[in-house]
Amino acid sequence: MRYCARCVYPENSRPTIIFDEYGICSGCRVHESKKQIDWQGREKMLREILDHYKGEAQRTGNLYDCIIPVSGGKDSHYQVYLVKEVYGLNPLLVTYNHTFNTQLGIRNLINMVKEFGCDLIRFTANPDSVRKIARYMVRKVGDITWHYHAGIFTFPFQIAVKYRIPLVIWGEHGYSEMTGMFRLEDIPEFTKWCRQEHEMRGYEVEDLINADSGLTRRDLAPYIFPSDEEIEEVGVRGIFIGNYIEWDSRWLADMLMREHGFEIARGKRDRTFSLFHKIDDHANDVHDYLRYLKFGYGRGTDHASHEIRAGRMTREEGIEMVRQYDHVRPSSLDFYLDFLGMTEAEFEAAVEKDRDPSIWEKDSCGKWTLKDSVVNHVNDELVEAARLPLVAEDDRTFGRNNRHLYYSDKFQPLPPSKQTGVSRDSEDEFVIL
Numbered sequence: 102m103r104y105c106a107r108c109v110y111p112e113n114s115r116p117t118i119i120f121d122e123y124g125i126c127s128g129c130r131v132h133e134s135k136k137q138i139d140w141q142g143r144e145k146m147l148r149e150i151l152d153h154y155k156g157e158a159q160r161t162g163n164l165y166d167c168i169i170p171v172s173g174g175k176d177s178h179y180q181v182y183l184v185k186e187v188y189g190l191n192p193l194l195v196t197y198n199h200t201f202n203t204q205l206g207i208r209n210l211i212n213m214v215k216e217f218g219c220d221l222i223r224f225t226a227n228p229d230s231v232r233k234i235a236r237y238m239v240r241k242v243g244d245i246t247w248h249y250h251a252g253i254f255t256f257p258f259q260i261a262v263k264y265r266i267p268l269v270i271w272g273e274h275g276y277s278e279m280t281g282m283f284r285l286e287d288i289p290e291f292t293k294w295c296r297q298e299h300e301m302r303g304y305e306v307e308d309l310i311n312a313d314s315g316l317t318r319r320d321l322a323p324y325i326f327p328s329d330e331e332i333e334e335v336g337v338r339g340i341f342i343g344n345y346i347e348w349d350s351r352w353l354a355d356m357l358m359r360e361h362g363f364e365i366a367r368g369k370r371d372r373t374f375s376l377f378h379k380i381d382d383h384a385n386d387v388h389d390y391l392r393y394l395k396f397g398y399g400r401g402t403d404h405a406s407h408e409i410r411a412g413r414m415t416r417e418e419g420i421e422m423v424r425q426y427d428h429v430r431p432s433s434l435d436f437y438l439d440f441l442g443m444t445e446a447e448f449e450a451a452v453e454k455d456r457d458p459s460i461w462e463k464d465s466c467g468k469w470t471l472k473d474s475v476v477n478h479v480n481d482e483l484v485e486a487a488r489l490p491l492v493a494e495d496d497r498t499f500g501r502n503n504r505h506l507y508y509s510d511k512f513q514p515l516p517p518s519k520q521t522g523v524s525r526d527s528e529d530e531f532v533i534l
C-alpha cells in the first residue's frame with residue numbers, strides 16, 4: 102500500500118484520494134491551498150449570498166431566512182453562531198434524530214438551541230425502522246449508519262420545501278477536507294448526486310424496499326428526497342459555509358467551549374485521541390470500526406492526518422496514533438450486535454465481501470490480516486521533503502494549550518479554562534427535547 106508522504110492516509114482512502122509526484126495526497130494539498138485563498142473576498146461572497154436570501158425572506162414574508170441542519174456538535178454550534186450572531190439571520194434549525202444519541206450529544210443540542218435562541222425542528226426516526234435499515238445495510242454495504250447520512254442529507258430538504266426556505270447552510274465540506282475530493286477553488290455546493298453516490302453509498306429508498314430487508318416505503322419516509330420540481334419551485338440550494346470562512350475545528354471547538362457552553366468528551370476514547378470530534382452519537386465507533394474492517398484504517402488516521410496538516414503533530418507521532426487506535430474493537434460493539442440481533446461472527450461475515458483486497462488477506466486458518474500499515478512506511482523516500490514546519494511546542498496536539506482537547510496517556514485532559522454549565526440542570530431539559 103502507498104501512504105501519503107506527509108500525512109498518514111493510505112492510497113485506498115475513501116472517497117478516492119490522489120497522490121502527486123511528491124507523494125503528497127490531495128487532502129494535504131487542499132489543506133495547504135487554504136493559505137492561498139482570499140478569505141476576505143470569500144467572506145464578502147458569503148455576505149452577499151446571505152443578504153440576498155435575507156432580502157428574499159423579507160420580500161416573501163418568510164420568518165426564517167435559512168435552514169441549518171444540526172446535530173448539536175461543534176460544527177453545528179459554529180454554523181449557528183456565525184449565521185445568527187455574526188450575520189444576524191434568523192435560521193430554522195433542523196435535526197434528523199438518528200436515535201443513537203449520547204447524553205453529551207443531547208446536552209449539547211439543548212445548549213445550542215438555548216445559547217443562540219433558535220427554533221428547532223427535530224425529527225425522530227422510528228427505532229424499529231432504524232434497526233431494519235441498519236441490519237440490511239450492514240449486510241449490503243457494511244454500513245450501520247446509512248440512515249444517518251440519508252436522513253441528514255434528506256430531511257432538511259423536505260423541510261426546505263414545506264416551509265419554502267430556499268437556503269440550506271452546511272458547515273465544512275467533509276470530503277474535500279479529508280481526502281481532497283474537491284478543490285477549494287471549486288466552491289462545491291450540495292448536489293443530489295453527491296448525496297446519493299457518497300453519503301448514501303449509491304442506494305436510494307427504492308433500493309431498500311424488498312422482502313429481504315422487510316422495509317416498506319413508510320419505513321423510509323424521512324429519506325425520500327423532494328422531487329426536482331419541488332426543489333426548483335422553491336429554488337432550494339445548499340451551501341457549505343467552510344468555503345467562505347476558514348474552518349479550523351480545533352480553534353472553533355475551543356472557542357465554543359470557552360464562550361458558548363459547548364462540552365466535549367473527557368477521558369480515553371476507543372477509536373481516537375480527539376475529545377471533540379463525533380461525540381454526539383454512540384454508533385460512531387462501530388461505524389468507524391466497519392471502515393477499518395473494510396479498508397484497514399480508521400478515525401486515528403483521520404485525526405492524525407488533520408493534526409499533521411495543521412503542523413501540530415509530526416508524521417511519526419501521527420503513525421503512533423494510527424498504531425494505537427485504528428484497529429481497536431469498540432466497546433459499544435456488543436451493544437450494537439445485540440441491537441442488530443447478530444453474533445460477532447455474523448457481523449464479520451457480513452463485511453467479508455467488502456474487505457478491500459489491496460490491504461486485507463485471509464491466511465490459511467481463515468484469519469484476516471492486514472498486508473501493510475503506515476507503521477511500515479516511516480522512512481519512505483519522499484517523507485523528509487514533504488514535512489511541514491511545526492507550530493510552537495505548547496500549541497502542538499499534546500502541548501500545554503491543548504490538553505483539554507486531545508487525550509494522551511501522559512497527560513490527563515485538563516478542564517477548559519472557564520468551566521461552563523455541565524449538565525447539572527439538564528435532567529429536566531431532556532424531557533423538553
Ligand SMILES: [Zn+2]
Pocket residue numbers: 105106107108109110125126127128129406
Ligand atoms: Zn496527505
